[in-house]
Amino acid sequence: MADGTGSGRSRLSALHHDILHHIITYLPVTEAAGAAGLARDWRHLxxxxxxxxxxxxxxxxxxxxxxxxxxxDHPGNFRAVILPDCRLASLDRELPAWPRLLVDKRTEKLLLAYRWVMDQPNPARLLPADILRCDSLQELTLDFWTFPSGTEVLLPRLRTLTMVRIGTSDQDLESLIAASPVLQSLRLIVNSPKHVRLRSKSLMCALVGLSTVEELTVVDTPLLARLCLFVPRNGVRIRIVCAPNLRALGYLDTRVLKLQIGDSVVRSDRMVSASTVVPSVKILALTVNFGVFEEIKMLASFLRCFPNVDTLHIESALHGPSVTANEPTWEHHAKFWQEISPIFCLRSHVKKMVIHDFRGDQNEFEFLKFVAMNAEELQSLLVASHKEILSSADKVNEIKDELQCLQFPTSISAVLRVSPKAAILWRLRKACILTIDDPFEC
Known part of the structure; x- marks a missing residue:
């Protein structure tokens, strides 16, 4: 586009070079390279x-x-190399030194997702050691690799690390975290370590999802603000030793998770003591099967560990094989909620509550009745329906009618949300976005 002066000089070319560089950053690489043909002033870009x-x-x-x-061919440094479809056979053949090149070109952001071909006998390829010594990296995402055991790691600028389907040992993962002194965000999804120990002076967010981790220990993380767990395996133990600024925690699953705070294990048959309280947590997410009596007792114990929670998410779990014929009836559960001693966070702090995957079972309503009688500060209650009831208008109307019967001390009304829950992959991505205040909102 000419500037109207008759000079033929384009308005884009009149922009400062820094702005032109920024514009080209958003172009596909083939178009960015072709931009040199637009005008003489663009040839150097x-x-x-x-x-x-x-x-x-x-x-x-x-x-x-x-x-x-x-x-x-590119002579300058590399700002971002994003290869979610990394075909290593051609890359190795055409450019054997590509891992070293990424280091020499001062790559800042790198995503390497190894594309596995089904007939390959050993799908997870060994990660090139040079990647772990790229001292310019600020963001690193690795998918479907085997970690090179015993490799020296040097990642002094790394702030964000995502590891998906990575084969690595407990010790190598701990060494990787230790070699990243400014690491702020860590995501571990479908990885192999059995024991994860978080020890970092800079870490602010950690996520473990769809994992086979058996034990996660928060050893010493003075800046850790959120710890997110999605779909843990049976018997996983979460131990919190030192996390004085932990603000958001979840999902703690009463079905499969053992929670240890300091040296004390939280149990359903033991009152919480001062040594098992984490006062910094403001946003808490729990998973419970309301049909299992032991789980609702554990739910109450978990809630007592976090007295200052003001936003509470509770995911109602499916009534699967764990619900046996000799489980107490809903009348027994109702008696439990009627006789239980007050839970401090529910009575005095919780302002917002979200019940996810609500199906309208009587045991779910018994808990809501307890909330209605005790949550003195509650300002918002959102009941998000499970997908299985979305097709039944009668069931939806029945739930709405029962919710309307609940009377809260703050004169609020429960709101039923009839829409599907976000997909698990979206929830995993969202949970580590630190600009989003509540990582469990969906």
Whole structure:
């Protein structure tokens, strides 16, 4: 577009070079390279701006050839190399030194997702050791690799680390965290370590999802603000030793999780003591099967450990094989909620409560009756329906009618949300976005 002066100079070319660099960053790599042909002043841009390479923006048929060529030919540093469709056979063949090149080009953001071909006998390939010595990296995402055991790690600028389907030992993971002195966000999804120990002076957010972890210990994390757990395995133990600024915690699953605070294990048949209280937590998420008596007792014990919670999420679990014929009836559960001693956070602190996957079972309503009688500070109660009742208008109306019968001391009304819950992958991504205040809102 001409500037109207007759000079023929485009308005874009009149922009400052820093702005032009920023514009090119948002273009697919093939278009960014082609921008040099737009005007004489643009010819230097491709060669001078830090490379942003995303293989998803390259036509699939051309990726094997284009990715190695772009990495080899670009003379400047690499701002971001995003390869979710990393085809290592072609990359190794065309550019054998690509791991070292990423280091030499001062890569800041790197995503390497190894694309496994089904007929390969050993799908998880060994991660090149050079990647773990790229001292310019600020954000690293690895998917489907085997960690090179015993490798020296040097990641002094790394702030965000995501590991998905990574084969690694307990000790190598602990060494990796220790070698990342400014690490703020850690996501571990479907990984192999059995024991995860978090010891970091900089870590602010940790997420463990869909994992086989048997024990997660928060050893010494003075800045840790949120600890998120999604779909833990049976028998997992969570131990909190030192996390003085922990603000958001969940999901603590009463079905499978053993919670230890300091040296004390939280039990359903033992009153919580001063040594098993975490006063810093403000947002708490729990999972419970309201049909299992032992689980609702554990729910009460968990709630007593976090006296200052003001936002409470409770996920109502499916009534699966764990509910046996000799489980107490809902009348027995109702008696428990009627006779239980006050729970401090519910009585004096909780202002917002969300019940997820609500199906309208009588045991769920018995808990809501307890909340209605005791939550003196409650300002908002959202009941999010389970997907199985969405197809039944009669069931939805029945739940609405029962919710209307609840009377709260703060004169609020329970609101029923009839919409499906967000997918687990979206919830995993959202949980580590520190600008989102509540990681369990969905």
């Amino acid at each position: 491709w060669r001078s701006y830090p490379l942003v390479l995303k293989d998803a923006r390259i036509p699939e048929a051309a990726r094997d050839a284009v990715v190695p060529r772009v990495l080899h």
